[in-house]
Amino acid sequence: MDTAEDLLNPIHCVSHNLQKTARLVAGVYAGELRRCGLSRGQFPILQQLEASGGGVAMSVLAQRLYMDRTTLTRNLAPLERAGWVVREADPGDARVRRVAISEAGRARLLEGREAWRRAQAITLERIGAESWRLLEDDLRRVRKALS
Numbered sequence: 001m002d003t004a005e006d007l008l009n010p011i012h013c014v015s016h017n018l019q020k021t022a023r024l025v026a027g028v029y030a031g032e033l034r035r036c037g038l039s040r041g042q043f044p045i046l047q048q049l050e051a052s053g054g055g056v057a058m059s060v061l062a063q064r065l066y067m068d069r070t071t072l073t074r075n076l077a078p079l080e081r082a083g084w085v086v087r088e089a090d091p092g093d094a095r096v097r098r099v100a101i102s103e104a105g106r107a108r109l110l111e112g113r114e115a116w117r118r119a120q121a122i123t124l125e126r127i128g129a130e131s132w133r134l135l136e137d138d139l140r141r142v143r144k145a146l147s
Contacts, residue, residue: 025123032119036111041075042084043116046101046109049085055100057090084108 006012030040038046048064049056056064062072076099079085084105090096101109124132 028123029116029119032115032122033112036108036115038108038112038115042079043109043112045072045075045079046084046105046112049099049101050106050109052100055088055098058087058097058099061099079105082108 010016026040029043033040033043044065045061048061052061058069058072058076062069065072067075076085076087080087082104084102085099086102087097087099090098127135
């Protein structure tokens with residue numbers, strides 16, 4: 001068993017180990033989502049927009065996605081060009097930009113959900129449902145400890 005001092009060796013770097021794992025997991029989801037024309041980053045945006053109902057302020061959407069506003073703006077551009085989202089000024093405050101999912105976006109999201117389910121099933125099959133449940137609990141504790 002490693003001692004606390006051993007864990008200070010860069011081979012045990014929390015950040016790097018999480019990044020390596022995240023890249024491998026992300027590859028499974030990206031491969032499945034690509035089949036329906038969505039990127040891994042676009043799927044959660046459409047999910048959040050649908051959940052918000054009639055649209056949401058960009059600042060709120062960015063917060064919900066743990067994304068800064070400039071990154072969100074960059075990620076919304078291709079969704080808007082594809083006709084999957086619409087951006088408009090808020091009727092109550094012209095300084096606020098609201099984003100909503102379009103009907104075409106809802107249709108794409110339905111396809112995306114099927115792709116996501118395939119990716120989720122592949123991932124759970126490879127790592128095991130019980131291992132995932134334990135890891136998910138641990139990750140929740142890590143997020144809470146670091147927030």
